[in-house]
Amino acid sequence: MFNLIKAELKKIFRKKSFLIVTIIFILYCLLTNVIYKEMDNILEVDETYYTDTNISNNLDLTNQEDLEEYLNNKTKNEINDIKKNNDSSMEYIIDNYLYNLVYEKNKIKYTSKDEEELTKIEKELAETLKYINNNDWEYFVNLKITNLKAELKEDESNSRLKELISLNEYRLTNKVDYSYKNYLNNAIIAIETDLLEYYNFKSKDNLSKEEQERYNYLQEEMALNNYILKHKVDANNTSNLNAVLKEFPANFGLFILIYVIMISGSIVSEEFNKGTIKYLLTKPHKRSTILASKLLTVLLLIPLIIIFMCLIEILIGGFTLGFNSLNIPILIYNSSTNLIESYSVIKYLSILLITTLPEFLILGVLCFLLSTITTSTSAAITITFLFYLMSNVISNLALMYNLKIFNYFIALHWNFNYLLTKTPNPYNFKPLFSLGIIAIYLIVMLCLTFIYFNKKDVKNI
Amino acid sequence: MSILKVENLSKKFGQKEILKNVSFEINEGDILAFIGPNGAGKTTTIKCILGLQKITKGEVIINGYNIKKNFVKAITKVGCLVESPDVYMYLSGYENLVMQASYYKKITEEDLMKIIQLVGLENRIYDKVSKYSLGMRERLGIAIALINKPNLLILDEPTNGLDPEGIKELRELLIKLSKEKIGILISSHNLSELETFCNKVCILSKGEILSLNSIKEIKNIDENKYILKIDNTTKVKKYLSNIDKILDKNYIEVIKDENDIAKFIKELVLNDINVYEVKKEALSLEEAFIKIAGGKKIV
Numbered sequence: 001m002f003n004l005i006k007a008e009l010k011k012i013f014r015k016k017s018f019l020i021v022t023i024i025f026i027l028y029c030l031l032t033n034v035i036y037k038e039m040d041n042i043l044e045v046d047e048t049y050y051t052d053t054n055i056s057n058n059l060d061l062t063n064q065e066d067l068e069e070y071l072n073n074k075t076k077n078e079i080n081d082i083k084k085n086n087d088s089s090m091e092y093i094i095d096n097y098l099y100n101l102v103y104e105k106n107k108i109k110y111t112s113k114d115e116e117e118l119t120k121i122e123k124e125l126a127e128t129l130k131y132i133n134n135n136d137w138e139y140f141v142n143l144k145i146t147n148l149k150a151e152l153k154e155d156e157s158n159s160r161l162k163e164l165i166s167l168n169e170y171r172l173t174n175k176v177d178y179s180y181k182n183y184l185n186n187a188i189i190a191i192e193t194d195l196l197e198y199y200n201f202k203s204k205d206n207l208s209k210e211e212q213e214r215y216n217y218l219q220e221e222m223a224l225n226n227y228i229l230k231h232k233v234d235a236n237n238t239s240n241l242n243a244v245l246k247e248f249p250a251n252f253g254l255f256i257l258i259y260v261i262m263i264s265g266s267i268v269s270e271e272f273n274k275g276t277i278k279y280l281l282t283k284p285h286k287r288s289t290i291l292a293s294k295l296l297t298v299l300l301l302i303p304l305i306i307i308f309m310c311l312i313e314i315l316i317g318g319f320t321l322g323f324n325s326l327n328i329p330i331l332i333y334n335s336s337t338n339l340i341e342s343y344s345v346i347k348y349l350s351i352l353l354i355t356t357l358p359e360f361l362i363l364g365v366l367c368f369l370l371s372t373i374t375t376s377t378s379a380a381i382t383i384t385f386l387f388y389l390m391s392n393v394i395s396n397l398a399l400m401y402n403l404k405i406f407n408y409f410i411a412l413h414w415n416f417n418y419l420l421t422k423t424p425n426p427y428n429f430k431p432l433f434s435l436g437i438i439a440i441y442l443i444v445m446l447c448l449t450f451i452y453f454n455k456k457d458v459k460n461i
Numbered sequence: 462m463s464i465l466k467v468e469n470l471s472k473k474f475g476q477k478e479i480l481k482n483v484s485f486e487i488n489e490g491d492i493l494a495f496i497g498p499n500g501a502g503k504t505t506t507i508k509c510i511l512g513l514q515k516i517t518k519g520e521v522i523i524n525g526y527n528i529k530k531n532f533v534k535a536i537t538k539v540g541c542l543v544e545s546p547d548v549y550m551y552l553s554g555y556e557n558l559v560m561q562a563s564y565y566k567k568i569t570e571e572d573l574m575k576i577i578q579l580v581g582l583e584n585r586i587y588d589k590v591s592k593y594s595l596g597m598r599e600r601l602g603i604a605i606a607l608i609n610k611p612n613l614l615i616l617d618e619p620t621n622g623l624d625p626e627g628i629k630e631l632r633e634l635l636i637k638l639s640k641e642k643i644g645i646l647i648s649s650h651n652l653s654e655l656e657t658f659c660n661k662v663c664i665l666s667k668g669e670i671l672s673l674n675s676i677k678e679i680k681n682i683d684e685n686k687y688i689l690k691i692d693n694t695t696k697v698k699k700y701l702s703n704i705d706k707i708l709d710k711n712y713i714e715v716i717k718d719e720n721d722i723a724k725f726i727k728e729l730v731l732n733d734i735n736v737y738e739v740k741k742e743a744l745s746l747e748e749a750f751i752k753i754a755g756g757k758k759i760v
Contacts, residue, residue, distance in 0.1 A: 003563045010560065014551055275547030279605060282511045283564035284537040458513040460504050460544070 004285065004293035005300070012263055012301070021262060025255050029313050032244065032251055033320040039239045071110065075103045082132070090132050092178035092189060093140050098132065101125050137177045141168050160199045167191060170229060183234040187225040194218050220333040227340040233328055240325035241317040245310070245345060249356050249417070252309055257388060259305045260360050264298045264367040265380035268453070272375040277458055291372070291453045295446070298368055302360050306353055334422040341422065348420075355416035358438055362414050363388060365442055369449045372456075398427060413437045462489050463522075464613045464644035465510065470519035472505055472668075479505050480668045482519070487613065487644035487661075492635060494655040495648035497665035503648045504544060506665070507617050510646075511541055523613055540611030542619055546602025550591040554582060554601050557590060558608060565609045573608070580604045581630060595622030603631070607638075614638065614645045620654055632658050684718050689726075690738035697734060700725070716744065 012018055060066045079099055086094065105121045108114055131139045145168045152161045167188050170176065176184040201207060201215040228235055237243060244251060268291070271277040280290060314326070329342040343351070363384055370380035391411030398406040406412060407427075413434035418425050425431075465487040472480040480502045487493050497503050508514040510521050512528045512535075521528040526535035548557045558577070562568040577586050580600040590598060599622045606614060614635075620628050636658050639645055649655055655662075664671045691697060694707045701707070705715040717725060726736055 007560050007563050010556075011549060014549075014556075016551065274550075275545065276549060278511075278513060278541075278543045278547060279561060280564075281513055282536055282539065282541050282543075283561075284533045284609075285564065286533060455515065457515055458508060460508070 001289065001293055001296075004290065005297050008267065008294055008297040009301070012267070012297070017262060017266075021255075021258060025252075025259075025309065026312060026316065028255065029252075029309075029316045030320065033241075033313075033317045036239050036244050036317075037321055067110070071103060071106050074106050075099060078102050078106075082129070086132060087135065088179040088181055089135050089137055089177040091180050092185065093132060093137065097140065098125075098128060101128060135177075138172060140178070141171045144168050160195055163195060164192065174232075183237060184229060184232065186236065187228040191222060191225045191229075194221055198222060216335065219338060220335070223333055223338060223340050224331060227331060227342075231342075233331070233342075234325075235328060235331045237325065237328075239321070240328070241314065241321045241323065242325040242328050242330065242345060244313065244317050244321070245349060246330050248310065248313070248349065248352060252313065253356075255309065256302075256306055256356075256360055257363065257385075259309075260302055260364045261367045261381045261384045263301055263305075264364040265371050265384065266377045267294045267298060267371065268368065269371040269375045269377045269380060272458070273377065281458065287454050288450055291450060295365075295368060295449075298364050299361065302364050303353060303357060306356070306360070310349055310353075332420070332422055335424070336422070351420045352417070355420050358416060359411075359414040362410060362438065362441060365445050365449075369445045372449050372453050408437060410437060410441045463487070464489060464491075464524060465646065466520075466522040467506070467510065468520045468522070470506065470509055470521065471517050472502075472509055472514065473517045478668060480509070483665070483668070483670055484519075485661075485663050485670065485673050487646055489612075489642045489644060490639050491661055492639050492645045492647065492659045493661040493663055494659035495646055495663050495665065496655070497648075500667075501665040502668040503665055504617055505668075507541075507543055507615055507646070507648065510615065511539065511543065512536060513543070538609065538612045539615065540606035540609060540613070541615040541617075542599075542602040542606045543615070543617045545618075545621065546598045546605070548590050548598065548601060548605070551589065553589050554586040554593070554597075554604075557601065558586075558604060561605045562608050568608060572610075576604045576607050579607065579634065596624055596627055599623055600627070603634075612643050614643055616645070616647045618649055619647065620649055628654055684716050684744065685722075686742040686744050687715050687717065687722055688738075688740040688742060689713050689715065689729075689736055691729065692735040692737070696732075697729065700728060700732075 079094060079102060082098065083091070083094055101121065101124065105118070105125055108118050108121060145165055148161055148165045148168070152158060152165065155161065171185075171188060174184065176182060176188060178185055180186060198215075198218045201211060201218065204211075207215055224236070227233070234240075235242075249256075271280055281287060283290075318326075326345050329344055330348040332341045332343060333339075334341055366387065367380050367384040370383050371377065374380055391409075394406065394409055395411050398409070398412055407429075412427050413429060416431065416434070419431065425434075463486055467486070468484050470480055470483040471478065483502070483506055485493065495503055495506070505514065509516050510523070510528065512532050516529060521535075523535040524538055528535045548554075549560065552560065555573075555577075558573050562573060574583075577583050580603050582597065582600050582604065585593065585597060590601065593601065599619065603616070603619060606616065619631060623631060632654070635645055635647070647655065647659070661673070663673045688708070690711050691713065692711070694710055694713055697713060698707070701713065701715065705713065707713050715722070715725060722739075726739065729736055
C-alpha cells in the first residue's frame with residue numbers, strides 16, 4: 001500500500017497543473033501580504049484639503065447648514081496645518097481636543113462675534129498649542145484626570161468615571177502617548193469610546209435583540225482591549241503576519257478548495273482518460289486496493305497541502321510583513337465565560353487546521369466520487385465547485401428559514417471553526433451530531449465509489 | 462503446460478452480444494496469433510482475459526487461477542500491452558518503468574536496465590515520454606509488459622507505429638521469449654508479420670471463433686492457390702469469385718479445392734478460354750484467413 005501511495009504522490013507532484021497552481025498561489029500569497037501591509041494606508045480616509053479659495057465654494061453663509069459646513073471645512077483646514085507641523089505622539093489630542101477648540105473659536109468668530117469670548121478662547125487655544133508643540137502629552141492626561149476626579153466627587157459611585165481615571169493613570173505609568181501607531185493608545189481610546197454605551201446597556205434591563213447584540217459586541221471589544229492593556233500584546237494589529245494567519249481560511253480557503261478539487265477530481269478519471277488505467281488494473285493488486293491507495297493519497301494530501309500553504313504564507317508573509325509578529329499570541333473571546341483566551345500562532349493554526357479539515361475532506365471525497373463515476377475530470381471539478389457555491393447559498397438560507405430538512409444538509413455541519421472562535425454554533429448543532437452527519441455522508445459516498453469502481457469496465461477506445 | 466485457458470467466454474454490453482463462447486488455450490512456448498477484422502472483439506477478449514472488463518459468462522484461467530475469483534494470483538505473471546502504450550507523458554521513460562515496477566515486489570534496477578536494452582531504448586530512456594515517437598512509445602509499452610518477467614505475454618497490436626526494423630526486432634524478441642517457456646498472445650492486423658513466427662492462429666469474426674488451428678493446419682486447408690495462365694483475362698471475370706484475382710493480361714489467381722479447380726478449368730475451356738498453364742501454391746496465412754472469414758478483407 002505504501003508503494004502505491006508513493007506512486008500516486010509522484011504522479012500528482014510531477015503534473016504541470018500542480019506546479020502552475022502552486023506558482024499562482026505563491027503570487028497570490030505575496031499580493032495578499034502586500035495588501036495587508038498597505039491596509040492602513042488604503043483605509044486611511046483621504047482628508048480633503050481645502051484651500052482658502054475653495055473653502056466657501058458654493059456655500060451660502062447665511063444658510064445654517066452651509067455655515068456649519070463652512071465652519072467644519074475651516075476647522076479641518078487649520079487642524080491639517082497643525083498636524084503637518086507635529087509628530088505623531090499628539091495625533092489623538094489634535095483630532096479631538098484641539099479640533100473642538102478650533103471649531104469653537106471659528107464658531108464665535110463667524111456667528112456670535114463676541115470679542116471677549118474670542119480672546120478668551122484664542123488664549124486657551126494658544127496655551128493648548130504650546131503643550132502640543134512641546135509634545136507634552138502628559139499635560140493632557142493630567143488635565144483629564146483632574147477633570148474626571150472633579151466629576152467623580154459629585155457622583156462618587158460612578159464606576160465608569162473610576163474606570164476612565166484608571167485608564168488615564170495607566171497612560172502615565174506606562175508612558176502611552178496619543179499616537180495612533182501605539183497599540184496601547186488605540187486600545188485605551190477604544191475603551192474610552194465604548195465605555196459610555198457599555199455602561200448604559202449594563203444598567204438597562206430588557207435589552208432588545210439588536211441592543212443585546214450590540215452589548216455582546218461591546219463586551220467582546222472591552223474584554224479584548226483590556227486584555228491588550230493588561231498583557232501588553234499588540235493583538236489588534238491588522239497589518240502584520242499574525243493578522244493574515246488569523247484569517248487564514250478567509251484569505252486562502254478558495255485556494256485550498258482549488259488544490260483539493262484539482263487533485264481529487266483527476267486522480268481516478270485521468271487514468272481512464274489517458275488509458276493508463278489499463279496498466280494500473282493489470283497489476284497484482286485488487287481494484288479496491290488501487291482505489292483505496294488513491295483515496296488515502298487524497299485524504300493525506302489535503303491536510304498536507306493546507307500545512308504547506310501555511311508554511312508558504314509564513315515564509316512569504318515573514319519577508320513582507322516581518323516575522324516578529326509570530327510571537328504575538330492570537331486572542332479569542334469566549335462569549336460564554338466573557339474571558340479572553342490566548343493562543344500561540346502555532347497552536348491557533350493547528351486547531352484551525354483541524355476545524356477546517358472536515359469541509360475540505362468532504363468536498364475532496366465528493367470530487368473523488370464524481371471523478372470515479374463520470375471518469376471526466378472537468379465534470380468532477382465543475383460539479384464539486386457548483387456544489388460548494390450552492391452549499392454557501394443553502395447555509396445562508398438555513399440561517400433565515402428554520403426548516404428541518406436543512407438539518408441534514410452537510411454544509412451546515414462541516415465547519416467547526418465555531419469551536420475555535422468560542423462562538424455558539426450558528427445553527428445550534430451539537431458537534432457530535434455534526435460528526436454523525438459527516439460520517440454518514442462519507443460512508444455513503446465511499447461505498448458508492450468503491451462499488452462503482454469494482455464493477456467498472458475499462459471501455460475500448 | 463497450459464498457461465492461459467479461455468472457456469466459453471461471452472460478453473454482453475446491454476443486449477448486444479460482443480463475444481460468443483470464445484474458447485482457446487495457450488501452452489508454454491505457444492505464440493497465438495489473434496486475428497480478426499475491426500470490431501470482431503479482439504480487444505474485448507483481451508480485456509476480459511486481463512480482468513479489465515467483466516466476463517458475462519465463461520471462465521478465464523491463467524496459470525491455474527481463475528481471473529474472476531483469484532484476480533491477484535492470476536494476473537501476477539501476466540504482462541500486457543493493450544490498445545496503445547498509454548504511459549504517463551509527463552514522466553521520462555525510465556520514471557515510467559520505475560513507477561510500473563513499484564507495483565510489483567522485488568524488481569531491481571538491473572532488471573529494468575536489461576529490459577531497456579532488450580527493447581532498444583537505452584539511448585532515450587531518460588527523455589520525457591512526450592518527446593517520444595509512437596514507435597518508441599510502443600517499445601516502452603513492450604518494456605512495461607515485460608517488467609514482471611511474465612510467463613503470459615498479451616500484446617494487442619504491438620506492431621503499430623514500429624518501423625520495419627522495429628518489427629523485425631520485436632519478432633526476434635518474441636521468438637526468443639517463447640523459447641523461455643512463455644506463452645504469447647498477439648493480435649495484429651498485419652497478418653504477414655505474424656505468420657512467420659506464430660504457431661497457432663485464432664480467427665475471430667463478429668465475436669465468434671471461426672477457426673483455431675496451428676499455422677500448418679490453416680495453411681493446409683483443402684483449398685489451394687492456383688495460378689493460371691490463359692489467353693485473355695478480360696473474358697474470365699464473370700467466372701471468378703470475390704477472393705480470386707486477376708493478376709495481369711495473362712495470369713489469374715484462384716483459391717479452390719481440387720474438385721473445384723477441375724470444374725473451373727473445364728468451365729473455362731468450354732467457354733473458349735485457353736488454359737496454358739496451372740500452378741499450385743500454398744495459401745499464405747492472410748489468404749487462408751480471408752477464405753475462412755468468408756472472403757471479407759481486413760484492413
